[in-house]
Amino acid sequence: MTETPRLPADPSRRRALARLGGASFAAAAPWALTDALAQAKLTIGVIYVGPKDDFGYNQAQAAAAAEMKKLPGIKVVEEENVPETQAVQKTMTGMIAQDGAKLLFPTSFGYFDPHMLAIAAKYPDVRFSHCGGMWTEGKHPKNTGSFFGYIDECQYLNGVVAGHMSKSKKIGFVAAKPIPQVLRNINAFTMGARSVDPKITCTVIFTGEWSMPVKEAEATNSLADQGVDVFTMHVDGPKVVVETAAKRGKMVCGYHASQAKLAPQAYLTGAEWNWSTAYKTIIDAALGGKPHPNFLRGGLKEGYVKMSAYGPAVSAAAKKQADDIKAKMIAGQFDLFDGGKAGLKDNKGGVVVPAGKVFKQTDLELEKMNYLVEGVIGSV
Known part of the structure; x- marks a missing residue:
């Protein structure tokens, strides 16, 4: 960052x-x-x-x-x-x-x-x-x-909850830079919401910096003016986005850590890191004189990421669908980037995941993602 x-x-x-x-x-x-x-x-x-x-x-x-x-x-x-x-x-x-x-x-x-x-x-x-x-x-x-x-798993679940809670069918994403990790989160959030309602759109604004509070506030207000009623983000410190959205009477799905304390009524849930899992693996190797772990990745199943507790506004239907999908993710029975029967298209209409093709979290194509999926209003 x-x-x-x-x-x-x-x-x-x-x-x-x-x-x-x-x-x-x-x-x-x-x-x-x-x-x-x-x-x-x-x-x-x-x-x-x-x-x-x-x-x-x-x-x-x-x-x-x-x-x-x-x-x-x-x-x-x-x-x-x-x-x-x-x-x-x-x-x-x-x-x-x-x-x-x-x-x-x-x-x-x-x-x-x-x-x-x-x-x-x-x-x-x-x-x-x-x-x-x-x-x-x-x-x-x-x-x-x-x-x-693989925190995009959690952003997908954020999207499921957002899809249930949005009344305008317009959700928004405040992002720093269009690098692959950020694009994966935007796409996952959108796909999660569209699994609830295919008509939902996600509008993204890139601020250009990992930490730029003024631009983050401007982006949040701009999206709110466009009718967005559920927000998430990928910036270093989500505080400004969360507080600005709450002041506008909007709802928020958090990122990185829990921001529930900042806006208890507006906070729906969030995608959180659990870095102690990776830290302990790396430290154990150092203490034991074992080879240095050069490349570590993991998702919900491995305990690298987790979800925030649900806020009071989240409906029973939203909780049930999100919990069901989360269970499938942990069991290894759910793939985010699945072409299905029709293929997965980008926001310009091009097919990026062919019909029948499934990208696993470990596939390098996802590490190099450079597109926004259908339903995202914005550009890379």
């Missing part, structure tokens, strides 16, 4: 935060105060592009880091508000040289290439796990890797 560049945080402040993290662990679990804890087996660095309390992308990663702090023999150092520039290379270098980090989680999209790859080449004995990057065997170093979740 990316945001307007900011000055990197003071390294001394980061070290102070790390000490506070250890103190909070000691308070929470005094029984674990052993020599192994005092001399951590593994120091982990986690780097965020924005604030850790953004009700979004960064907060979801921070929640996983907080869980890791509870593990015996683990020390976590963190730095937030680090832009996708040379600043992140300085942060990674500092965590390795000053804090002794042997495993780094650079969590933002733009950290991967060239920044993480450059530092990984300098420190071959340090492991690097990036969120969302496309690690490729034979191309990228063995001490690097990527992890991500």
